[in-house]
Amino acid sequence: MTVPGPSCLRRLATLALTASLAVLFVPASATAVPAFARKYQTSCQTCHVVFPKLNAFGEAFRLRGYRMPAETEEMVKQKPVSLGAPAYKRLWPKAVWPGELPGNLPLAVNVKFANVNASTLNPDGTVTSIRNDFQFPQEANIFAAGTLGDHVSFFSEMTFAENPDGSVAVELEHARLDIDSPFGREDMFHFRIGKMAPNLAGGFQEMWISTDAPIDSVFSYNPIGVNGGTGLVVDATPAPVALPASVRGIEAYGIVKHRMLWVGGVVNGISPGPNGRFDGNNAKDLYARLDYKFGGMGFDGDTGGKAPPAENWRDNSLRVGAFVYRGNGTNINFASTDVQGDPLNIQDLHFLRVGFYASVYFQDLNVFGAYLHGTDQLQLLDPTSNEGLGLVQADSRAWFVQADYVFYPWLQGSGRYETVTPADPAAAIVKRGVATLNALIRANVKAMVEYQRDLNEGQNHSLNLLVRFAF
Amino acid sequence: MTRRTLSLIGISLAVVGASVMARTSPAAGTITGTVKAPGQTNNADAVVYVEHAAGPFAPSGPIVMDQRSMKFVPHVLTVLLGTTVKFTNSDTVSHNVFSPDNEKYQLGTWPPGASKDHVFAKCAKFPCVYAQLCMIHPEMEGFVVVLQNPHVATTDATGQFKIEGVPTGTYQVAVWHPKMKGQPKPVTVEAGKPATVDFTLGR
Numbered sequence: 234m235t236v237p238g239p240s241c242l243r244r245l246a247t248l249a250l251t252a253s254l255a256v257l258f259v260p261a262s263a264t265a266v267p268a269f270a271r272k273y274q275t276s277c278q279t280c281h282v283v284f285p286k287l288n289a290f291g292e293a294f295r296l297r298g299y300r301m302p303a304e305t306e307e308m309v310k311q312k313p314v315s316l317g318a319p320a321y322k323r324l325w326p327k328a329v330w331p332g333e334l335p336g337n338l339p340l341a342v343n344v345k346f347a348n349v350n351a352s353t354l355n356p357d358g359t360v361t362s363i364r365n366d367f368q369f370p371q372e373a374n375i376f377a378a379g380t381l382g383d384h385v386s387f388f389s390e391m392t393f394a395e396n397p398d399g400s401v402a403v404e405l406e407h408a409r410l411d412i413d414s415p416f417g418r419e420d421m422f423h424f425r426i427g428k429m430a431p432n433l434a435g436g437f438q439e440m441w442i443s444t445d446a447p448i449d450s451v452f453s454y455n456p457i458g459v460n461g462g463t464g465l466v467v468d469a470t471p472a473p474v475a476l477p478a479s480v481r482g483i484e485a486y487g488i489v490k491h492r493m494l495w496v497g498g499v500v501n502g503i504s505p506g507p508n509g510r511f512d513g514n515n516a517k518d519l520y521a522r523l524d525y526k527f528g529g530m531g532f533d534g535d536t537g538g539k540a541p542p543a544e545n546w547r548d549n550s551l552r553v554g555a556f557v558y559r560g561n562g563t564n565i566n567f568a569s570t571d572v573q574g575d576p577l578n579i580q581d582l583h584f585l586r587v588g589f590y591a592s593v594y595f596q597d598l599n600v601f602g603a604y605l606h607g608t609d610q611l612q613l614l615d616p617t618s619n620e621g622l623g624l625v626q627a628d629s630r631a632w633f634v635q636a637d638y639v640f641y642p643w644l645q646g647s648g649r650y651e652t653v654t655p656a657d658p659a660a661a662i663v664k665r666g667v668a669t670l671n672a673l674i675r676a677n678v679k680a681m682v683e684y685q686r687d688l689n690e691g692q693n694h695s696l697n698l699l700v701r702f703a704f
Numbered sequence: 705m706t707r708r709t710l711s712l713i714g715i716s717l718a719v720v721g722a723s724v725m726a727r728t729s730p731a732a733g734t735i736t737g738t739v740k741a742p743g744q745t746n747n748a749d750a751v752v753y754v755e756h757a758a759g760p761f762a763p764s765g766p767i768v769m770d771q772r773s774m775k776f777v778p779h780v781l782t783v784l785l786g787t788t789v790k791f792t793n794s795d796t797v798s799h800n801v802f803s804p805d806n807e808k809y810q811l812g813t814w815p816p817g818a819s820k821d822h823v824f825a826k827c828a829k830f831p832c833v834y835a836q837l838c839m840i841h842p843e844m845e846g847f848v849v850v851l852q853n854p855h856v857a858t859t860d861a862t863g864q865f866k867i868e869g870v871p872t873g874t875y876q877v878a879v880w881h882p883k884m885k886g887q888p889k890p891v892t893v894e895a896g897k898p899a900t901v902d903f904t905l906g907r
Contacts, residue, residue, distance in 0.1 A: 305743025306883075318845030320835035323804050331842065 265703045266378045266388075267677060268339040269299065274310035277676040277703070282546040283645045284679065284703060286443045286637070289541075289548040293534030296488060297420060298386040298413030299378060302534025311336035316382065333382035340377055343703045347371040347445075351695035360692050370395060371699075374406075386411045388429075406479065420533045424485040431480045432496040433520055433556050443637050443647040444669045445683050445699055450651035451588075451605050452478040454663060456629030474503060476558055476586050476605060481511060482518075491531030494554070496522035503562045503581070516561035524554030529594060546639050548594045552601075558586040566614070577622070578614040585609075602634035609656065627656030643673040664688035678702040733893040735867040735877060737901040739859045741884050747863030749780045749847075750905070753831065754855035754867070755876040755888060761853050763787040766821060769836065769846060771799040776836050776846025780882065782856045785827050789848060791836075792819040799841070803834040803848075813840065824850045831880055847882060870899075879903045 265284035270277055277284050280291030287295060293302050301308055317331025347368040353361045371394065378388040390407040409427035414420055447453060452475055482500030489495065502518035504511055529550025530536055542548075562581035569577045585608045592601035609627040614620065633651035640646060646669070653663040669683040679701050687693035739750040763784040770777045772794040783789060791801045793816050801820065802810040806827075811820045824834070827850045836846035855875075857865040870893045878888040884905035891901045 307743055307745050315843035317842040318835070318837055320804060320837055320845055321842060323835075329842070 265343060265677070266341045266376045267703050268335075268341040268376060268378055269294075270677075271337065272311045272335065272339065272379065273301070273308060278545065278642070282637075282639065283443060283643075283671045283673055284677070284701075286645075288546050289530035289550075290534060290545060293530065293532060296423075296486070296494070296532055297534070298384075298411050298423060299380055299388075300386075300413070313380075313382070331382065332385065333380070335379040335381075338377075339379035340375060341703060343372075343374040343376070343701065344370050345372045346700045348698040349695065350697065352692055354690055354692040368395070384413050384415050386413055420488040422485065422487045424483060426483050428479065428481045429484065430478060431482075431484055431498050431500070431520060432486050432494075433476060433498075433522055433558065443645060443671055444635075444649060444667050445681060445697065446649075446667050446685055447478070448633055448635075448649070448651060450631040450633050450653045450663065450665070451476050451603060454631065454653045456607050456627075456631060456653055456655050474560060474562065474581050474584050474607075474609065476588070480518075488532045491533055491535040491537075492526050494522070494524040494526075494532050496520070496556075502560050503565050506565070513565040514561065514563055516563060518558065518560040520556065520558040522554055522556035524552055524590070526550055526552040544597075544639075544642070546642070547596055549596065550592075550594050552590075552592040554590040556586075556588050556590065560584045560586075563612075566616070568616070576616045578616045578619075580612040580614060582610045582612050582624075597639040599637045600634065602632065604630070604632040606630045607656075629656040630654045645671045647671070661689055677704060731872040731895050732869045733872060733895055734898040735855075735870055735891055735893060735901060736898050737865060737903070739863045739865065739879055739881070739886070739903045739905065741863070741881060741905045744883065746861040747859055748861045749882055750859040750863065750865070750884075750886075750903070751780060751782055751831070751849050751880040752857050752859065752865045752867065752901075752903070753782070753849075753851050753878060753880070754853055754870060755830070755878050757853040757855055757871065757875065759853060766790040768792055769848065770794050771801075771838065771844070774841055774844060776844060778846070778858075780847045780849060780858055782849045782851055782858060783824055784854055785830075785850055785852065786823065786825055787850075788821050788823045790819050790821050793817065797840075799844075800839045802837055802839060804837070805834045806832055824848060827852075831878075833880065849880060877901050879905065881905055 265277065265281060267277065269280070273279070280287055280294055282288050290302070294300065313333035313336050315331070316333055317329060319331055321328045321331045349363055349366040349368055351363045355361060373393045375391045375393075376389070380386045388407055388409045388411070389405070392404045392406050394402045394404075396402060405428065407427070407429055409425050409429040411423060411425040413423045416422065442448070454475055456475065477500070480498065480500035481504070482498055484496065484498035486494065486496040498520045500518050500520070501512035502516065503513040506513040526532060527550060529548040530541060560581070561583055565580060566578040567581070569579050571577045586605055588603055588605035590601070590603040592599065607627075607629040609629075611625040611627055613622040613625065615622060631651070631653040633649055635647060635649035637645055637647045647667075648669075649667045651665050655662070664687070666686050666688055667683065669681060672680045674680055681697075681699040681701070683697050683699065685695045737752070739747055739752060741747045741750060761784050763786040766788040767781065767783055768790045769781050770792045774795065781789065791811060793799045793814060796816050798813050798815050800811070800813040809822060811822055814820060824832070826832075830850070830852045832850040834848045834850070836848060838844040855867050855870045857867045859865045872893050872895050874890060874892045876888045877891045879886040884907060886903040886905045889901050889903070891899050893899050
């Protein structure tokens with residue numbers, strides 16, 4: 234068997250690109266949780282610029298375990314159900330530590346309708362054209378989120394995506410329990426357990442996104458040319474080795490002196506594994522992030538005694554951060570083929586994703602982006618004998634930059650450029666542009682127009698009209 | 705008898721009554737004011753009390769703290785040292801009363817309609833606050849606040865209080881709240897003149 238170098242993956246990359254185009258228009262997971270609006274009897278815009286994008290106050294609310302900065306009893310309009318008088322704290326461990334239940338079932342629903350118009354170039358040179366495909370609905374999400382008394386909060390999301398044949402795909406996207414500020418100074422230390430968007434992505438992908446399209450360059454492309462080449466690897470099994478937008482594991486994070494955010498996590502990594510196990514192997518992946526914010530509102534909502542601007546989407550500030558993800562894919566086989574078409578297994582023994590991030594707010598403009606560098610040590614294996622066929626070092630990089638501008642409180646425009654330079658130098662560099670206009674019809678109802686374009690191949694593009702509402 | 709005659713008699717009786725009151729408590733005044741509990745749903749349940757007054761003060765008969773609609777009623781009960789509190793049960797379910805504070809006590813569990821007494825006979829440092837809990841219904845919570853003297857009032861939802869019959873003199877007036885804290889303030893009580901003191905509580 235010939236040991237394939239990077240060039241052997243070129244053909245796979247072509248196939249993968251075809252596959253990727255089929256899913257080019259996969260929507261992003263994005264959350265807006267009206268359960269909080271009910272709890273506090275407040276508008277969505279208290280926390281969101283244009284939902285789901287959070288403003289600085291909303292980001293503080295999120296990081297503080299769904300508690301408002303300097304929250305007081307009178308802010309909570311839906312009184313919780315006591316599960317124990319506070320005096321029981323003094324009896325522990327001879328009594329159950331007192332907690333609370335949300336006053337009402339803390340459920341919320343997001344629904345998305347899409348009118349899809351897409352053009353896709355097929356491998357045989359033909360073009361598939363979709364015009365006015367009414368995907369009504371395209372997706373519905375049910376959220377449950379809230380607090381369970383002091384120091385405990387939770388978040389879960391069930392997504393129902395309707396398929397063209399009428400079947401419905403259901404996914405538990407999030408199911409998370411948070412322990413907030415259990416000791417030390419408030420917000421110095423939180424930890425969370427469950428299936429979640431890690432705070433690697435919890436920042437710029439999960440809660441800040443203003444586009445319907447996810448930031449595929451960083452979170453969805455497989456940059457190393459295995460099991461999908463350079464294409465999108467949504468629904469791939471095992472899950473890909475991009476920077477994960479969703480993990481199962483334990484994360485700790487905290488805020489230091491209002492301005493610094495630290496994050497560390499231990500997660501399953503590539504998954505699922507064989508025989509019904511969730512993790513692909515016995516090794517755990519690790520990640521960390523460190524952010525600092527100059528100006529604006531602190532991560533915990535601190536304003537330093539200054540009044541924040543009346544336009545609550547404004548937060549004149551600079552936020553910078555660095556992050557690292559270290560993965561171990563030993564014993565997890567990605568099925569592939571060599572240049573002769575013979576079967577080949579590839580294991581990603583060690584992979585490292587290192588990146589930095591910046592976000593600038595100036596008045597009505599927010600520009601943010603991230604750079605990600607990937608290094609993968611690939612072990613090539615004979616699938617029959619499991620004999621090692623060689624090692625390949627795969628280096629890749631991806632980056633994106635996005636600008637959001639608030640024209641009016643109800644109207645925001647966004648533009649994003651993103652690119653992936655795959656490990657295989659022969660594989661095409663991925664370039665994509667996204668332009669979006671968000672219009673709030675109501676604080677919880679919005680219309681979107683979004684144009685996406687493959688900047689390498691002009692016949693791959695889409696123009697989608699969307700309506701989202703949350704209640 | 706005409707309406708005018710009746711009015712004159714009424715006025716005369718009021719004047720006589722006022723002079724009698726002045727004679728029976730010649731050196732007493734009133735302390736009034738407001739307690740603000742920022743961030744709380746309302747300003748109720750703050751106990752405003754004179755820290756120390758010349759005694760002695762004898763406790764009156766049993767004072768009732770009821771368990772009604774799964775709540776301690778009143779939520780905050782102020783008593784003099786040595787007072788017997790009768791814990792009644794007006795609910796249709798059994799209740800229990802115990803306190804994890806100070807010398808601690810467990811009064812047991814009793815059915816609807818029954819009651820148990822407890823004497824608050826000790827207090828090393830006033831005020832002695834006893835959280836009242838029910839083991840059967842952990843969400844229930846009340847407070848018994850044991851004080852050195854009877855010059856005390858509990859605020860209403862607006863935070864207003866009024867302590868009547870305070871002998872003239874200068875006192876430290878303090879405030880206790882189930883969730884917040886306040887600093888004592890000096891107050892001088894003059895006969896027949898209301899003294900005013902306001903508190904704003906903090907964490």
